[in-house]
Amino acid sequence: MSSLPATLGIVVxxxxxxxxxVLLKHKFFPTKPDDESDAEPADYIAMMISVIYALVLGLALVAVYGTNSDAATDVQTEAGALHQVYLLADALPPASEAQVRSTTDAYAHYVTTVEWKRMADHQSLGPEGWTLLNKLRDIYQSAPTNKPAEQNASQEALSQISTLDEARMGREQDGESTMSPVLWxxxxxxxxxxVGFMFAFGVKRRASHLIMVMCLSGFIVFMILLIYQLDQPFSGILSVGTGDFGSYFNNT
Structure with missing residues (x-):
């Protein structure tokens, strides 16, 4: 279900x-005149089930859409903060600047090549990324800042690293969270x-019955697959990609 053709194939x-x-039902269990007396209770029950199911669908969609949207926001914030940390290294002495540049490149590369695979499998990120982030913080804290420009750049970089830290924690939570089994x-x-209650009505016209069941079953399966894809923020068709990091760091 990770590709669009496979998803459409399942729906069809x-x-x-x-x-x-429907064809088997009309062949082996044709509609009888006595079935019309049961149509009104079945209609009422089917309406109640449809309304409740619509609420469940809406609740599930809101939950997974929020997770997917939060993941995209966290990735964008993290990549932007890392890029600012990279740019602020211009104000540091050459040795510290080189350390910042190499560490930010290593962090971006590690996130997009190693952590993305772990998040797709709902695994923890591991300590390596945090180690690189702490190294960035130590570089700015220990860099000589004798000039006002260097001091301002160091303070701003530490603020951006704090923002990066929060966004990273949010990304980790987004990768590990899944929708409640109760909702599934x-x-x-x-x-x-x-879909089952579509067979409780005494529909005599087979063509109408075919169209109703085909459209309803296909739509329900499509919605379930859509919810599944949104519930996988770092894998699948609707996943959050590494484009935000790639736009800032060419080696990712």
Missing amino acids: ACALLGVVV IGLYIGGALT
Whole structure:
């Protein structure tokens, strides 16, 4: 489910499966006149299930969209702060400037090549990135700042490193968090009940029944896959990429 063709293939396959079930239902269990008496209770129950399921879908979408949006914001903030730390090294003595430049490059490279894979697997980031970040902080704190420009640059860089630190912690939490299993259970059961009640109506016209079940089953599967993709902020079709780091650091 990490590619668009695979996702569309699953949606189409589930819609076609609904068509097959409808055909089998009309062949082996045709609608009888007595079934019309059960249509009104089934209509009421189906309406209630549909409303509740719509609420569950909305709750799940809001939850995963918020996580995905927070991940994008944290990555953008982290990359921007790291770039500012890189630029502020211009005001430092040559030796300290070279240390800052090499450390920021190493940090960006490590984040995009090692940590991104770990976040895609919902693993912890590990200590290496924090070590590089602490090294940056130590360089600015220990760099000789005899001139006002050097002092101002050092203070601003330390402020940016604090911002980078917070954004990094947020990115780590975004990579480890997943949607509650209770919501997943509600999505699966609610989807099955919603589609299942389409067979409780005494629909005599097979073509109409086919269209309704095919569209409903395909749409529900699409929504579940969309929620799944949004729940994977660092992998899949809708994942947050490394473009923010790549736009500042060419070696990433």
